Amino acid sequence: DFNFQKLDLYTAQLEPSLDQLQKVTESLVGFMDTENELTPFAVFSKILEYSIAALELAGKDNLNKDQLLALDGWLVAEANKLQNELKGLYLNYQYHVAVQKIHKFCSETLGGFYLDIIKDRQYTTQADSRARRSCQTAMYHVLEAMTRWIAPILSFTADEIWDSMADLGATGDSVLLKTWYELPDVGEIKQDWNSVLVIRDEVAKAIEEK
Numbered sequence: 001d002f003n004f005q006k007l008d009l010y011t012a013q014l015e016p017s018l019d020q021l022q023k024v025t026e027s028l029v030g031f032m033d034t035e036n037e038l039t040p041f042a043v044f045s046k047i048l049e050y051s052i053a054a055l056e057l058a059g060k061d062n063l064n065k066d067q068l069l070a071l072d073g074w075l076v077a078e079a080n081k082l083q084n085e086l087k088g089l090y091l092n093y094q095y096h097v098a099v100q101k102i103h104k105f106c107s108e109t110l111g112g113f114y115l116d117i118i119k120d121r122q123y124t125t126q127a128d129s130r131a132r133r134s135c136q137t138a139m140y141h142v143l144e145a146m147t148r149w150i151a152p153i154l155s156f157t158a159d160e161i162w163d164s165m166a167d168l169g170a171t172g173d174s175v176l177l178k179t180w181y182e183l184p185d186v187g188e189i190k191q192d193w194n195s196v197l198v199i200r201d202e203v204a205k206a207i208e209e210k
Helices: 018-032 040-057 070-091 095-124 130-150 155-164 193-209
Strands: none
Touching (some): 070 095, 070 193, 095 193, 130 155
16 A cells, blocks of 8 residues: 655655556545545545435534433544644644545544444434434534545545535535634543444454454
């Protein structure tokens, strides 16, 4: 796999080759692939689908942060943690590292874990139930934040996503004119979901070996 660490345009001299440019192109294509459900753009598509479903709740606001279910609160907390890291990375022109972290968040935290768990809630619980509204609320917050995260690196695409969010309450002509989204502070997360992730990976590995 192409190592973005080698493509530091701002702190080191770059001597590009056709092979390097081809690998960068392949990486960006992979970033935007919607056929693979674990890529960032497939995740964006799924979040938009789930969030737009929340329009069934016309006239009802997102849940308060204290009303979020444990897993949904954990997702918001993880997004907040990543956003704080991205602020420093963008400030120091470390775009390649930012891309890596956003990609990992989409493929592992969202696509490989969270979205897989909450899809049953989305399709089987009542439209106005706390269980369904909780994950829709969490994903709305993440969508607001993520669209801003990719704006410096995929500007046109971020603006297209922003236009699609108009019915969800996104305001302003362009996401490029927005500042960082203020994610809710959900406080201390009592459940150790990161340990659950580790256990899940070990179980999956054991199943594959059989």
